Amino acid sequence: MASLTLDKVRKAYGPVEVLKEINIAIEDGEFLVLVGPSGCGKSTLLNLIAGLEGSSGGEIRIGDRVINDVHPKDRNIAMVFQSYALYPNMTVRKNITFGLEIRGVSNEDRDKAVADVAKLLQIEPLLDRKPSQLSGGQRQRVAMGRALVRDPDIFLFDEPLSNLDAKLRVDMRTEIKKLHQRLGSTIVYVTHDQIEAMTLASRIAVMKDGILQQFDTPQNIYERPNNIFVAGFIGSPSMNFINATLINDNGRLAVSIKRDNDPIVLPLKDAPESYQAYIGKDVVFGIRPEGLTHKRTGSDAPDSQYVNFDCKVEVIEPTGADTMTVVEIGGKEIVARVRPDRAPHPGEVMTFSADMSQISLFDPATELRI
């Protein structure tokens, strides 16, 4: 086990820059999730860490060791691939021990290692089967077994769950989390599923077009996204973005949202100093669906974090636990999360309550957090 540091890591294929100055550092035992849309360079970054591709610049360190020029087999890493990449001609047992065999581990030690791993992953009955005789979930386990048996410094996972059906995916997610808690190993995990990222990570790196957008704990990324992209990417349903103006409303900062008849004015709570420069200017007001609800108790108090406003309901989408209520504000469809027993009917005018302690403001030009 070891820490991992990426220092200004770059990767270019000819003139195409695929990764631009990635800086990431995680401690020993951390669970780092790389997340981002397809083609943003997640797999490439993982391949750089694994040594399957050479970097075009920067430094990669495991512990204190610079590994840029170290061969993959000597980096003491193990990798689980999206397609699992099990050797089709070998039994599960052989698949798991192949790496040990190549490294000259003795027969007895190999047998013992396989037994341990098989027990941990509950694949003992499968050991003498070929990969073609396994289900998707079982293959996934074997792929994990092949990585675990080596007891590496760092585990690398490239979308290991994306080939599984929804239910199995959730189960395996929990198992991976348990495994991490039990082994305490350092893990780098690639996914484009933001829920996987939130549930597994100790820290998340959000990427887009080869640029690291934000690198932080899941909670911080959720609550204080660096920019509109991160805010929209993390969380489901995603954050509402409303064009608004920052105004000084009787000594208090507030966002004012244009409407046909009368604007909605939402006073901010604990506005940071950085907002001052934007008074009178356009901003993008971001609020998550759970920040917009039916009217809450105590929301009429003047210094409450909740602010009320009325709005006409367009559509409702019940999900069971909550009812997603779509309203139109500032020409955009906005989703609010309402308790089912308080759910309105479409066409009704309802009083909503905005939780102003959980909002984000973004600069409309740079799309960065203010």
Add this chain to the structure above:
Amino acid sequence: MADIQHYSHDTGWKNTILRGLLYLVLTLFAIYYLFPLFVMISTSLKSLSEIREGSLISLPRVITFDAWTYAWNEACVGVECSGIKIYFWNSVKMAVPAVLISTFLGAINGYALTKWRFKGANIVFALLLFGCFIPFQVVLLPMSMVLGKLGLASSTSGLVLVHVVYGLCFTTLFFRNYYVSIPDELVKAATIDGAGFFTIFWRIILPISTPIIVVSVIWQFTQIWNDFLFGASFASGDNAPMTVALNNIVNTTTGVKQYNVDMATALLTGLPTLLVYVLAGKYFVRGLTAGSVKG
């Protein structure tokens, strides 16, 4: 399924006619192709006197294998009268190593071209592909010069070399196209497991290449065994392959034309490739389509 059956009930008679027509055409084609074979076999089993009396298509009255044993043991190739058998072994000594070597090299080439994409891999592949389209006749002269320089002129080893070089383009193409459909992640996983170029090739890639190996072996064996031009150009006399010997036997102008011996010799020459097709033909078809089906 149920729908289709229902549909065929409605238009049953129409289908039957179409089907009948189809079988008729197929049968005609089959006869067209099988008839010469039938004539060859039946002629080879007749005695010379019977051939002279009977018609071409009549079945032999008395089946005799004399022509076959004569062809194998006594037929005259040029002035040498010890049958086709030494030339059969010449062909074996040429075809087996040439097939194995060209298949093996093709496999390594295909593996290197797809899984270890070095700079210029595409150009190398394009050039190899180009080799497939060079007609035999074009390389005859330069090839004979090279063989002369190497001291391999008129030898079986020389023929093996020629066939390996010429077959390499095809085998490389086969293996490359097959390996393209094998995920790169397999090689990456093995690399992380600590395996190198050849370990990965032997332990992982080759064991899953059976279908394409069968294709390559059949293709190469047929090409090399049936080749006449290279055999006639680069191996003479005692080293000639069977096809060349067959030609010499059949084209002998002296003495009586022994049709039964000619037919038996021709059949003996064609038998090995026929056998390979019968034994492995179904893998051949399967292997040719394997890459595309796997996706």
